[in-house]
Amino acid sequence: MTDVQTRTDAETQPEPAGATSTRRVVLLSAGALGAGAVLTACGTDATGTNPNGTDFDSNPVPAGSAGAQADSAGGNAGKVLVAASEVTVGGGVIKGDLVITQPEEGTFKAFSKVCTHQGCDVTEVNDGSILCKCHNSAFSIKDGAPTAGPASQPLAETKVALDGDNVVAA
Numbered sequence: 001m002t003d004v005q006t007r008t009d010a011e012t013q014p015e016p017a018g019a020t021s022t023r024r025v026v027l028l029s030a031g032a033l034g035a036g037a038v039l040t041a042c043g044t045d046a047t048g049t050n051p052n053g054t055d056f057d058s059n060p061v062p063a064g065s066a067g068a069q070a071d072s073a074g075g076n077a078g079k080v081l082v083a084a085s086e087v088t089v090g091g092g093v094i095k096g097d098l099v100i101t102q103p104e105e106g107t108f109k110a111f112s113k114v115c116t117h118q119g120c121d122v123t124e125v126n127d128g129s130i131l132c133k134c135h136n137s138a139f140s141i142k143d144g145a146p147t148a149g150p151a152s153q154p155l156a157e158t159k160v161a162l163d164g165d166n167v168v169a170a
Contacts, residue, residue, distance in 0.1 A: 080166045081110065087167065092125035092141050098158060099130050100167055101141035108167045111144040111155035122155075130155065 082095050087108065092101030098110045099122060111130065113122050120134035129147060130139040137149030144155035159170035 076169050078163070079169045080163075081160060081169060082167050084108070084162060084165055084167050090128055090141070092130065094122065094125070099125060099155070100160065101125060101130070103128070103140075103142040106162065108160050108162055109141065109143070110158040110160040110167070110169075111139070112158070114155075115151055116146070116153035116155060117149065117151035 081098060082093060082100050084102075086093055087100055087102040089102050089105050092099055094100075094113055097113055099113050100108060100110045102108050114120075115122055115132040115134065115137055117132065117135055117137050120132055122130050122132045122139070124131050124133075125141060128141050130141060130144070132138070132149070132151070135150050137151035138147045139145060139151070139155050140147050144157055146152060146154060160167050161170040162168075
């Protein structure tokens with residue numbers, strides 16, 4: 001009869017105490033760490049300011065610019081924006097996030113001060129135009145439409161009304 005050995009010498013030798021569990025722990029820890037990193041990268045934070053749960057904007061503005069607001073008056077209907085006497089006929093003033101204009105006597109308009117070309121803030125109202133000095137875009141004080149320069153979209157309009165001696169958010 002022949003003696004058949006079914007185990008190798010390595011298998012018949014006792015393992016040092018804790019060697020197997022240490023290797024398992026290292027491998028399991030590495031796997032858990034990798035899985036955690038993947039899940040973290042794929043997750044979203046529901047505390048973001050955008051509805052999809054992120055703080056990223058699909059239309060970013062340059063650093064140092066406030067960015068366009070959907071309602072630059074902040075939803076504060078009746079909030080005083082400027083005294084009507086400060087807005088000259090055929091001109092306008094920049095107050096806060098808005099450009100308030102008076103294209104005709106008694107008609108007041110308000111637009112975002114953020115240029116639609118690359119997000120710079122407009123800097124002045126002169127000769128019936130709202131001017132952005134970054135790239136020389138100009139916009140109409142009547143409707144915010146671009147009249148010169150690289151901007152191709154109008155400035156965002158905010159509804160305003162005359163309340164006594166003041167222009168207020170409508």
